[in-house]
Amino acid sequence: MSNTSMSKSYDGDDGWQWNANNTKLLVDLYEERYLRFQDPRVRKRSLWLEIVEDMEQAGYKGISADICDRKWRNMRKTYRTSKEAMLKSGRKSVAWPYYDFFEKMHQTEGRPQSSSEKNSDSDETTFNIAVADILAATSESIPSTTTADDLTVTQEQQRQLLILERSRIAAVKELSRRIDESNSIQRERNDLLREFLTKI
Structure with missing residues (x-):
């Protein structure tokens, strides 16, 4: 898997570049562990370390649990900013490719425990x-x-x-x-x- 792309983001992490490919992989790996991330008994850092290991196996070197966690927090912030902008403008969609994913995830997280x-x-x-x-x-x-x-x-x-x-x-x-x-x-x-x- 190539770790180069036309679109790159540094997110303040020296030597590490986020692009469309490794960002998509991050989202996929998080999705696989979604339920465990919602479990308060599971240490989140241990899950990020699992994701780091999978990304390294996919050929992405220099990644760390802190980098992944920071990226995810930034993506959540982007989701909230996009949602607010969409509500203010009256638009029904946004260009950010992960908006729908975070919207569905947000709705699921907001579901009260049965x-x-x-x-x-x-x-x-x-x-x-x-x-x-x-x-x-x-x-x-x-x-x-x-x-x-x-x-x-x-x-x-x-x-x-x-x-x-x-x-x-x-x-x-x-x-x-x-x-x-x-x-x-x-x-x-x-x-x-x-x-x-x-x-x-």
Whole structure:
């Protein structure tokens, strides 16, 4: 892939030139990670570092996470400026090639979190606490030291240990089910977002 173009932008980054090709690649790589960028639990810098790695593999050397982040902030600023100018002038379109992309992204980011998404996070937290309680109860029920009198395990102790072990197994199975369910929901979100953005 060539990293030369008729249109170049320095954006204040010494030695690095933005052009139509590498800007388009930046947008594509951001789009691939869109949902992760919206996740407050994910460090944004780690995502920019992933993008830097992909751009370097595409032949663009000298790029950095700070350069990418600064470029993205400038593009957001360009979007807001273009939108304000369009509203003031009454025009229905702008010449900036990424306006529609940022408009769709802005609308998606403005969508309030659904009750099902909130409940999913709440359920996961509640479940994790329940699993921790089960495991803690199991650990507390088994003595850490034994004496000669303790070596003879009664039937009642065997029954209690069996119940606790079954509780462990049930907790692990439930955790596995929740993880599978969460992964399925995430895949559906990714598919919907991908379909949404392809219409831009």
